[in-house]
Amino acid sequence: MATPTLERTTFRTSRLLDFVSRKELIAQTGHPEDQWPLVVLKELVDNALDACEGAGQLPTVKVTVDAEGIAVEDNGPGLPETTLDGVLDFSIRVSNREAYVSPTRGAQGNALKTLVAMPFVLSGEESGQVDVSSNGKLHRITLGVDQIRQEPTIRREEAVSSVTNGTVVRLHWPDSASSLLTDSKGRFLQIAFDYVVLNPHLTLTVDWFGEARTWKRTDLAWEKWKPNQPTSPHWYRVDHLERLIGAYLAHDADNGHVRMVRDLVAEFRGLSSTAKQKAIASVTGLGRASLTDFWDGEQLDHETIASLLEAMKLNSRPVKSADLGIIGRDHLAFRLAEQGCTPESFTYKKVEGDEDGVPWVLETAFGWLGEESDRPRRIVTGVNWSPGIVDPFRELGRGGQSLSGHLAQLRAGPKEPIIFVLHLAKPRVEYTDRGKSAVVIGGRDES
Numbered sequence: 149m150a151t152p153t154l155e156r157t158t159f160r161t162s163r164l165l166d167f168v169s170r171k172e173l174i175a176q177t178g179h180p181e182d183q184w185p186l187v188v189l190k191e192l193v194d195n196a197l198d199a200c201e202g203a204g205q206l207p208t209v210k211v212t213v214d215a216e217g218i219a220v221e222d223n224g225p226g227l228p229e230t231t232l233d234g235v236l237d238f239s240i241r242v243s244n245r246e247a248y249v250s251p252t253r254g255a256q257g258n259a260l261k262t263l264v265a266m267p268f269v270l271s272g273e274e275s276g277q278v279d280v281s282s283n284g285k286l287h288r289i290t291l292g293v294d295q296i297r298q299e300p301t302i303r304r305e306e307a308v309s310s311v312t313n314g315t316v317v318r319l320h321w322p323d324s325a326s327s328l329l330t331d332s333k334g335r336f337l338q339i340a341f342d343y344v345v346l347n348p349h350l351t352l353t354v355d356w357f358g359e360a361r362t363w364k365r366t367d368l369a370w371e372k373w374k375p376n377q378p379t380s381p382h383w384y385r386v387d388h389l390e391r392l393i394g395a396y397l398a399h400d401a402d403n404g405h406v407r408m409v410r411d412l413v414a415e416f417r418g419l420s421s422t423a424k425q426k427a428i429a430s431v432t433g434l435g436r437a438s439l440t441d442f443w444d445g446e447q448l449d450h451e452t453i454a455s456l457l458e459a460m461k462l463n464s465r466p467v468k469s470a471d472l473g474i475i476g477r478d479h480l481a482f483r484l485a486e487q488g489c490t491p492e493s494f495t496y497k498k499v500e501g502d503e504d505g506v507p508w509v510l511e512t513a514f515g516w517l518g519e520e521s522d523r524p525r526r527i528v529t530g531v532n533w534s535p536g537i538v539d540p541f542r543e544l545g546r547g548g549q550s551l552s553g554h555l556a557q558l559r560a561g562p563k564e565p566i567i568f569v570l571h572l573a574k575p576r577v578e579y580t581d582r583g584k585s586a587v588v589i590g591g592r593d594e595s
């Protein structure tokens with residue numbers, strides 16, 4: 149008798165479940181689970197600020213933490229439904245920032261997706277809920293899992309909402325993980341404060357289980373580079389421009405649209421005039437070309453794109469570092485004094501530079517809380533007006549010296565009652581990880 153054999157079936161299972169696993173979420177956010185309340189705060193406040201600035205609105209943001217979870221409310225332009233559709237499609241990224249090079253806080257089109265998955269993962273993978281309210285509608289998003297197909301299921305219910313201006317995103321923090329939330333209180337409130345240190349135009353209210361505090365903006369007229377301002381060609385490398393052209397080509401194909409090269413060029417800082425477009429066309433010969441001409445069906449025309457970028461750079465002035473936005477001495481002195489730093493101890497320093505057309509500004513402020521203070525050292529670090537959850541400058545310079553190491557040398561060790569602020573504004577910041585937690589600072593030592 150023949151031995152029975154098993155004829156194996158090749159099963160196909162969704163890989164999407166990987167995305168909504170603990171391990172993947174740690175990798176995607178760049179932070180371990182105990183820091184996830186901080187990740188939620190940072191990503192939602194970053195989005196709120198970018199949205200407000202993009203709409204020319206002075207940001208007024210409210211963060212509420214209560215038994216329901218973490219909610220962030222802004223007075224921005226609202227989150228469009230089509231954007232939400234994309235956020236809930238785990239096979240794509242959605243971002244109005246990712247393909248452009250500019251000093252915005254968020255830039256990867258990934259954060260909201262990780263937040264949608266977070267309550268599900270935290271709850272031991274039963275189901276998790278995130279609510280987005282905007283434009284008079286509440287979208288109740290529940291993420292669960294189809295046990296048979298082994299794939300995440302997303303249920304989206306709609307209801308009428310009283311939120312007609314701005315956006316409220318509420319992440320329902322599962323009860324089973326409540327200690328993670330309560331244990332994060334100290335650092336959570338610090339990061340909230342860091343936002344007001346780094347953003348003179350922000351009015352922020354934080355309500356932690358009924359304990360509320362508001363910081364008012366110190367400067368109504370504060371100027372910084374805003375997400376709705378044109379980006380400069382000097383901020384792009386050829387691969388960045390290729391990425392932008394690729395993104396436009398895909399977007400235009402989906403929308404049945406053909407975009408001319410001159411329209412792309414006109415979107416850049418200093419290149420909106422017809423004269424400039426003509427000047428660029430005369431050297432590149434791309435006067436009548438459309439973006440589709442860069443695509444031969446297989447790849448983008450690297451050389452032509454490189455010469456286009458070159459011409460765009462030659463025809464526009466690099467952006468001065470001061471135009472990125474300076475937090476400024478007055479605001480920092482005010483915030484440090486508010487914390488109890490002695491006015492005599494306050495020092496402020498600003499260093500500006502330019503790295504191959506990419507401007508940067510580094511600002512530092514220092515204050516001493518006085519002999520009597522029993523408060524430990526506080527370091528506020530930030531990149532592009534967004535605080536670091538962990539010190540983003542922990543790998544400063546080539547020698548691998550960290551910011552903390554530098555401070556220890558300056559006799560500002562962890563027990564000293566000081567506040568130290570370090571902020572870098574730069575249009576093109578490279579991070580070592582997807583969670584944007586550690587900055588790569590060139591190959592050279594900037595310490």
Ligand SMILES: Nc1ncnc2c1ncn2[C@@H]1O[C@H](COP(=O)(O)OP(=O)(O)OP(=O)(O)O)[C@@H](O)[C@H]1O
Binds near residue numbers: 195256
């Ligand atoms: N509060 C908000 N108001 C208006 N639009 C928003 C708001 N939050 C998010 N969006 C929109 O949703 C998009 C996706 O947000 P998400 O945080 O996932 O990505 P991102 O901010 O572009 O990049 P990153 O992953 O670095 O945060 C944003 O690009 C923006 O268009």
Ligand SMILES: [Mg+2]
Binds near residue numbers: 194260
């Ligand atoms: Mg974001």
